[in-house]
Amino acid sequence: MPxxxxxxxxxxxxxxxxxxSLFRRKLKKAVNSLLPYEIDLLQNWLSYFTTNKxxxxxxITETIK
Structure with a gap:
């Protein structure tokens, strides 16, 4: 389920x-609702996803610390 x-x-x-701005809001919401290991997975995915963005x-740097 998670x-x-x-x-x-x-x-x-x-x-x-x-x-x-919408991306930042959704990311903050995600960080508040995901489990710690899922946040780690999300950070890895985000580094790949935002390579050219x-x-x-x-x-990401503002939201996830």
């Missing part, structure tokens, strides 16, 4: 990746 939440979070972040990399 894996479903993680997968849903990834798809939600992919769908809002055009708007950095510098406007989103800034959101």
């Amino acid at each position: 894996r479903m939440i993680y997968d849903y979070t990834k798809s939600e972040l992919e769908s809002v990746s055009i708007d950095p 510098p406007h989103l990399q800034e959101c």
Whole structure:
């Protein structure tokens, strides 16, 4: 079941990746709702996903510490 939440979070972040402010809000929501190991998985996925998206990399550094 938790894996479903993680997968849903990834798809939600992919769908809002055009708007950095919305991406930041969804990312904050995800960090508050996911388990610690899922946040680690999300960080790994985000580093891959935002490789060519510098406007989103800034959101990650602000949100996940």
